[in-house]
Amino acid sequence: MKLSRIVPLMAAGLLILPAAAMAKGMPQLDFSTPLTLSQVVWGAIVFIVLYIMLSKTGLPMVASVLEERATKIAKDLNEARAAKASADAGMAEADQATAKARAESQAAINAALEQAKNAAAAQAETLNARLEKQLHDAETQIAGARASAMSAIRQVASETAATVVTRLTGLSPDPARVDNAVASALAARGLG
Amino acid sequence: MAAEGSNSIDALGQFQLHSALGAVGGSVNFTQSNLMMVIASVGVLAFLYLGMKPRAMVPGRLQAAAELGYETIMSMCVETIGGHEGKKFFPFVFTLFFFILFGNLLGVFPLFFTFTSHVMVTLALSLTVFILVTVVGIKEHGLHWFTYFVPQGIPKALAPLMVTIEVISYLSRIISLSVRLFANMMAGHVMLEVFGSFIVMLGGLGLLGYFPAALSLGVNTLLIGFELLVATLQAYVFAILTCIYLHDAVHLH
Numbered sequence: 001m002k003l004s005r006i007v008p009l010m011a012a013g014l015l016i017l018p019a020a021a022m023a024k025g026m027p028q029l030d031f032s033t034p035l036t037l038s039q040v041v042w043g044a045i046v047f048i049v050l051y052i053m054l055s056k057t058g059l060p061m062v063a064s065v066l067e068e069r070a071t072k073i074a075k076d077l078n079e080a081r082a083a084k085a086s087a088d089a090g091m092a093e094a095d096q097a098t099a100k101a102r103a104e105s106q107a108a109i110n111a112a113l114e115q116a117k118n119a120a121a122a123q124a125e126t127l128n129a130r131l132e133k134q135l136h137d138a139e140t141q142i143a144g145a146r147a148s149a150m151s152a153i154r155q156v157a158s159e160t161a162a163t164v165v166t167r168l169t170g171l172s173p174d175p176a177r178v179d180n181a182v183a184s185a186l187a188a189r190g191l192g
Numbered sequence: 193m194a195a196e197g198s199n200s201i202d203a204l205g206q207f208q209l210h211s212a213l214g215a216v217g218g219s220v221n222f223t224q225s226n227l228m229m230v231i232a233s234v235g236v237l238a239f240l241y242l243g244m245k246p247r248a249m250v251p252g253r254l255q256a257a258a259e260l261g262y263e264t265i266m267s268m269c270v271e272t273i274g275g276h277e278g279k280k281f282f283p284f285v286f287t288l289f290f291f292i293l294f295g296n297l298l299g300v301f302p303l304f305f306t307f308t309s310h311v312m313v314t315l316a317l318s319l320t321v322f323i324l325v326t327v328v329g330i331k332e333h334g335l336h337w338f339t340y341f342v343p344q345g346i347p348k349a350l351a352p353l354m355v356t357i358e359v360i361s362y363l364s365r366i367i368s369l370s371v372r373l374f375a376n377m378m379a380g381h382v383m384l385e386v387f388g389s390f391i392v393m394l395g396g397l398g399l400l401g402y403f404p405a406a407l408s409l410g411v412n413t414l415l416i417g418f419e420l421l422v423a424t425l426q427a428y429v430f431a432i433l434t435c436i437y438l439h440d441a442v443h444l445h
Binding site for chain 2: 026027028029033034035036037038039040042043044046047049050051053054055058059061062063065066068069072
């Protein structure tokens with residue numbers, strides 16, 4: 001056979017086919033054999049058995065695995081959430097502790113500062129008091145010295161005056177008169 | 193199953209039923225179609241049992257596939273039918289989908305029979321769905337269910353006509369559901385048979401026939417891929433239509 005015959009043959013094959021099928025009749029619609037209907041009965045039995053086995057064992061098996069997984073994932077998620085919450089709480093606690101420690105140390109610093117300030121103030125006060133006292137003592141001493149000096153002046157002045165009078169006149173003056181004169185002279189000058 | 197003679201293509205012979213399992217099967221008219229149903233059912237069960245056997249927290253390939261199958265059908269039921277009822281009908285839709293899917297896919301293998309290419313089988317399946325949908329509708333809504341056939345807001349004069357049309361369209365679900373699956377599977381297998389016969393016939397012609405024979409082989413290779421698509425798609429269409437019908441029965445419109 002040549003190619004020129006093959007191509008029409010192929011085309012004819014495709015065209016004739018449905019017609020031939022109709023002429024011969026489809027095996028699917030051949031009811032002369034009981035097999036066409038018996039396969040439906042057996043098919044129903046197989047289908048029902050498959051349905052029962054799937055719905056009783058096969059599908060619940062898959063469902064249980066899927067459910068197990070969903071439960072596990074939910075549990076793990078919850079655990080992770082709890083862990084995160086406790087971590088957050090710990091973090092907050094640490095923050096709080098830090099803040100508290102900072103506040104405490106600040107308070108301690110302030111107290112120490114205050115104490116030092118007070119101590120310094122007290123020290124300064126005692127020092128001042130001491131200085132005051134020393135000043136006072138010194139002043140008293142000066143006043144005493146001055147007073148004693150002043151009292152000495154009268155005697156010296158009296159003796160000096162008596163000596164001067166003796167040298168000038170050759171007479172020894174009456175000590176009481178000299179003393180009176182000196183005393184009045186000193187009083188006149190504000191030193192008596 | 194190649195052509196008998198070199199000049200005639202027996203595209204329909206592959207759909208011929210004969211009894212299987214020897215004399216015992218013959219005595220109860222157990223056909224090779226039923227044998228394939230059993231193989232498909234065992235396949236579905238093995239898919240779940242072997243897949244879920246590890247019960248792994250992180251699933252392996254087969255377990256992931258089994259879970260994917262489960263969750264796909266589950267979400268289809270829940271989304272299409274609605275939460276509670278969806279879960280109720282899930283085992284039925286799952287059985288339906290995987291029974292048809294395994295039947296379709298196994299049929300693509302050489303020497304295997306495709307039971308979904310028999311209109312009586314698909315008709316039985318669609319009748320099951322139809323009866324289930326009707327029973328659920330009446331159980332759920334009582335006589336009120338019959339208002340399903342009366343479209344809202346139509347003139348009273350048109351009511352008889354509209355109701356007739358609605359009833360016919362409702363009844364035609366049986367035919368459309370079964371013929372869609374059966375015709376798709378049959379057409380695919382006829383095409384495979386025709387091009388398979390071409391390979392044999394043209395290859396026997398000698399040197400001149402080698403090229404068209406190779407071409408037919410290429411076409412058949414593509415057809416096999418296409419058949420895998422159709423097999424999956426038709427199983428999905430059957431399942432989703434069942435879900436939609438169940439939704440209508442449960443919710444009325």
